[in-house]
Amino acid sequence: DTAVSQTPKYLVTQMGNDKSIKCEQNLGHDTMYWYKQDSKKFLKIMFSYNNKELIINETVPNRFSPKSPDKAHLNLHINSLELGDSAVYFCASSQGGEGARGEAFFGQGTRLTVV
Amino acid sequence: QQQVKQSPQSLIVQKGGISIINCAYENTAFDYFPWYQQFPGKGPALLIAIRPDVSEKKEGRFTISFNKSAKQFSLHIMDSQPGDSATYFCAASKGSNYKLTFGKGTLLTVNP
Numbered sequence: 001d002t003a004v005s006q007t008p009k010y011l012v013t014q015m016g017n018d019k020s021i022k023c024e025q026n027l028g029h030d031t032m033y034w035y036k037q038d039s040k041k042f043l044k045i046m047f048s049y050n051n052k053e054l055i056i057n058e059t060v061p062n063r064f065s066p067k068s069p070d071k072a073h074l075n076l077h078i079n080s081l082e083l084g085d086s087a088v089y090f091c092a093s094s095q096g097g098e099g100a101r102g103e104a105f106f107g108q109g110t111r112l113t114v115v
Numbered sequence: 116q117q118q119v120k121q122s123p124q125s126l127i128v129q130k131g132g133i134s135i136i137n138c139a140y141e142n143t144a145f146d147y148f149p150w151y152q153q154f155p156g157k158g159p160a161l162l163i164a165i166r167p168d169v170s171e172k173k174e175g176r177f178t179i180s181f182n183k184s185a186k187q188f189s190l191h192i193m194d195s196q197p198g199d200s201a202t203y204f205c206a207a208s209k210g211s212n213y214k215l216t217f218g219k220g221t222l223l224t225v226n227p
Contacts, residue, residue, distance in 0.1 A: 004158070040219070041153075041202055041219070041220045041222075042217070042219050042220070043159070043204060043215075043217040043220075044217070045214050045215065045216075048214060056214050090158050090159070092158075103149065103161055103164065104161070104215060105160075105161075106151075106158030106159050106160065107158050108156075108157060108158050109156075109157070109158050
């Protein structure tokens, strides 16, 4: 059973299009994240949701909109895609609270290529 | 401002050797320091983690050394194996912030 699964694994699309990436976790965690990994492999947090509530929103263009319908799902919608959005996007989850911070479980990633 | 600095960027070690990756942080509020291992095409996976109340943590061939006064921590991989070849990331978080700040990663290659 995959703990954190995201779809699709690969996404190739044209500039200006709108696309979504879906993420689901079956670990019972209360916190979910989106991270972006650029071509140099640098990992940077984009968003974090705790119990469906947005708690972290780093400096991300508002073309990126996360949505958490429930604790187990966190989707990422991207409007008007640009070449610079090409990257690998990772969904992750963790159990918040004392003693559990930092132990994030990552999905396999979605490689987004904008042409 | 890069809050977690990692070095070296890449490292080549012979099988059986010791791999050492170093990280330095700036924010003294950080209180949790995990290391993640990432294989090509996969997501990062937690390898080992330490809190600042201890100076060393060992799990099998992997050891974290932590120097609070110097704001540095390092990962030592003993008896390195070709299967350890991966990218390693140090990270840090603080309190209930829920946010991991990552170093830039080290590509480790272990030659057979």
